[in-house]
Amino acid sequence: xxxxxxxxxxxxxxxxTINALDDVSLSVHKGEIxxxxxxxxxxxxxxxxxxxxxxxPTEGEVFVDGIKLNDLNKNDLQQTRQKIGMIFQGYNLLTTxxxxxxxxxxxKLAGLSKDLIQQRVKKYLEIVGLSDRASAFPxxxxxxxxxxxxxxxALSHEPEILLSDEATSALDPTTTxxxxxxxxxINQELDLTIFLIxxxxxxxQRLCDRVAVMQDGQIVEQGPVVDVFTQP
Ligand code: ADP
Ligand code: ADP
Numbered sequence: 450x451x452x453x454x455x456x457x458x459x460x461x462x463x464x465x466t467i468n469a470l471d472d473v474s475l476s477v478h479k480g481e482i483x484x485x486x487x488x489x490x491x492x493x494x495x496x497x498x499x500x501x502x503x504x505x506p507t508e509g510e511v512f513v514d515g516i517k518l519n520d521l522n523k524n525d526l527q528q529t530r531q532k533i534g535m536i537f538q539g540y541n542l543l544t545t546x547x548x549x550x551x552x553x554x555x556x557k558l559a560g561l562s563k564d565l566i567q568q569r570v571k572k573y574l575e576i577v578g579l580s581d582r583a584s585a586f587p588x589x590x591x592x593x594x595x596x597x598x599x600x601x602x603a604l605s606h607e608p609e610i611l612l613s614d615e616a617t618s619a620l621d622p623t624t625t626x627x628x629x630x631x632x633x634x635i636n637q638e639l640d641l642t643i644f645l646i647x648x649x650x651x652x653x654q655r656l657c658d659r660v661a662v663m664q665d666g667q668i669v670e671q672g673p674v675v676d677v678f679t680q681p
Contacts, residue, residue, distance in 0.1 A: 450610060450642045451477040451500060456509035458495050458666075469495040470506070471666040477659075479609075482636055482643040484653045484674075487663035493646035496663070497612055500644065501533050502526060514609060531559070534603030538615040540595045542587045542602075548574070549583040552602045559606060573601035577631060593624035600631065604639070611635070613645035617652060629655050654678065 458470040469492045477483040485493050498504040499511055502518050511518040516529055542551050549570055556566045574580050577597040587595055596616060603611055613632070617625040633656060636643050647653060653660050653674055660677050662670040670677055 450479040450481075450514060451475075451483075451644060452510075452512040453496075453499070454510040454512070456496070456499055456506045456511070458492075458499065458504060459507045469666055470499070473509070473663075473666070473668055475661055475668065475671065477642060477644055479642055480636070480640055481658045482632075482645070482656050484657035484660045485644075485646045485663055486648065486650065486653050486660060487646075488648060491663040492666040493648075493663055494614060497614055497644065497646050500610075500612060501530055501535065531606055532608050533610045533612060534606065534608035535612040535614065536596065536599045536603050536616045538618045540587070540592075540599045542595055542598055544587050546586075547583065548579060548585050548587070548590070548598050551587070551598055552605050555602060556605055569605045569607075570601075573604045576604070576635065577601045591624070592620050593628060596620065596628055597631065600628075600635070604635065604641075608641070610642045610644060613643060615647055616645070618647070618649070625652075626655075632656060650678065 453473060453475050456470050456473045460467040460469055473496060485496060487493050495504055499506050502511065513529055514532055518526065518529060521529060546554065552570045552573060553566050556569055574583060577600050579594060579597050579601065582590065582594065590598065617628050620628060629652065632643060635641050657674050659672060660674045661668045662677065
């Protein structure tokens, strides 16, 4: 479903070159939950941003659902990005828009009909358990509820892949658990492939089928979670 082949990413800062990713290869199968764990600065954010080409790799190839993203023109790239949804540590909600509109905005931009938008927003707010908060503004919600809105928004265009960038890192342990349960549920019920990055081993152990351990821009270990980490 996702294949990264020999990805290298260099950032030029003044005269210095920072090697954020160094020959990273991995593949994620359809329907699996794949996690990348590593300390701050390991290259996790750069890696996840290469999957939807928010970053352009300096070298290497990115395939999503068999399509090579590197060669796509703007239109085709936009089309392929529809297969991917993303959630973030900071939720990235519009503060001036209601829950309903936060979920609806990407669908409006995609030009869906009013009926279809209403149907989709209703469906995904129900899945994340927020049907009764459609008229609320983000400031009126808890962190966990905000992340649920962000998840509904990411799912509303019905992607095949969900990318999660430290989605539970700002949440307390109980709320984290409920969001992780929700991610497991949508993985199973919507047959969604999930690719996540985290610095928390507990997230990997709770959710992931396979894991890659990153250090200094390289994958130093990779395999089924049960093989890479001893269970508690
Ligand atoms: P992580 O997500 O694991 O914390 P990052 O991918 O954010 O790691 O960073 C990897 C390395 O690349 C770090 O040394 C970081 O400082 C550097 N880096 C990330 N983004 C940029 C950028 N836009 N410009 C310059 N250096 C960057
Ligand atoms: P626009 O201003 O772009 O025309 P609207 O804000 O009027 O869009 O909303 C589009 C549709 O979504 C309307 O049918 C409206 O009734 C419905 N809607 C908007 N907010 C809510 C809400 N909080 N709960 C349920 N339906 C809503």
